[in-house]
Every structure is written in structure tokens, then in C-alpha cells.
Amino acid sequence: MKIKILILLSQLFLLLSCNEHQSNPVPETKIVPTKPKGYSYGKLYRDNENKFRIQYPNNWELVKGEASHTVVKFINRDSSMSLSINVMYNDGLAADKQLSQTELEDYKSHMRSSLIAANKSPLSLTADNGFLDNHNAIIVAYKSIFRQVDVEYPFQFYQIQGVRDGKIYTISLSVIDKYYTASFKNYINNFLYSFRFD
Numbered sequence: 001m002k003i004k005i006l007i008l009l010s011q012l013f014l015l016l017s018c019n020e021h022q023s024n025p026v027p028e029t030k031i032v033p034t035k036p037k038g039y040s041y042g043k044l045y046r047d048n049e050n051k052f053r054i055q056y057p058n059n060w061e062l063v064k065g066e067a068s069h070t071v072v073k074f075i076n077r078d079s080s081m082s083l084s085i086n087v088m089y090n091d092g093l094a095a096d097k098q099l100s101q102t103e104l105e106d107y108k109s110h111m112r113s114s115l116i117a118a119n120k121s122p123l124s125l126t127a128d129n130g131f132l133d134n135h136n137a138i139i140v141a142y143k144s145i146f147r148q149v150d151v152e153y154p155f156q157f158y159q160i161q162g163v164r165d166g167k168i169y170t171i172s173l174s175v176i177d178k179y180y181t182a183s184f185k186n187y188i189n190n191f192l193y194s195f196r197f198d
Helices: 002-019 101-117 182-194
Strands: 043-047 052-056 061-063 070-076 081-089 124-132 135-148 151-164 167-176
Touching (some): 052 182, 101 124, 101 135, 124 151, 167 182
Antiparallel strands (some): 070 081, 081 167, 124 135, 151 167
16 A cells, blocks of 8 residues: 555655656755745735635746646746645545655655656655645655756755645746856745645
8 A cells, every 4th residue: 555655655755746847956955944035926816715815026927837737836937936736536555644754755655766767867866854834744855857858957846745634735846057056945935934734
């Protein structure tokens, strides 16, 4: 049963990352959302159907997501940063719990295999336990090459996935490698800190 859960979650992460035309970043250390100094994003997105809200910066655009499970997507056109929030019904396999170290290693192995099968070989990959609005979550981060026609871009991918009220919530952030700076890491922290279940 645990292997089935890990395979389902790794396939879900792969599906979500494949639907992004960009990608999601790799933190070097575990990110635990804390209230940032001077934190004040000017806009608030609220989804009454899926019961969550998130703040985002004034210079980011709200756009329609490409996939049916992508509830909302935000982009910063100046830096090619993007954030999407995906919500899918949980068929009972994912749970609101922390994974053991063995389960995390199994998850990473399945995730790596899934990415390789999708021709998105990760240059680096981490998976860790974390939190999403005080709910247990899995944090996955990897670096990969995004190929478009004859151009290649190294991208950082960052995804955090939590379960609440029978749904799986996944926040995916992505950025071209050259923009993966302290400023981007601050965006990750700010977005995660502002995400709230209603």
C-alpha cells in the first residue's frame, strides 16, 4: 500500500511538472515558511470552491492554468517565474502525515524514474517533509533542463503538496536557473507563508 501511495504521488508530481511550460525550483535547505520582514503583497487571490487563499506581488499576473486541475497560475514575465496551484480529489491514497526517511527515499526514487521516463532527467532532486498552512506536506525540488525547439534552459522546480478535506493541493513554483537567487527564495517563502486554507 505504501509503494502504491508513493507511486501515485510521484506520478502526480510528474504530471503537474509536465503541464507547466516552465518549471519549479530546488531549495538547498529545507524551507519552513516564516513571516518575512516587510511582508506585504498587494493582491489576494481567494478560491471559494477549493477553500484557500494566497497573496501575490503587484507585478505578477494572474493567468488561466493550462491543465484542468490547475486552479490558478501566477507569472512574472520579467523573470519567467511562475507559480501554479493545482487541486485534485484524493482517492484515499494520500494522507496528511509525515513520511519516514525510507518512504522519502522511495518517493525520490520513483520521482527520479518518472522524470527520466518523461525525458526530464533531474540534475538534482530532493524530497522532504514540510508543512502547508500547518498541515503536513511533501516538498520536492529538482533542477532539470527545459527544451524548446533547439534551445535549452536549466530550470529550478519546487513543489509542495498537502492533503486537506479529501483534496490534494500542490503549489508549484518554477524559474530559469539564472534567476534562482536569494530574491526567488524569498518569493517561495512569501508565497508559502501567505497560503491559507479557509
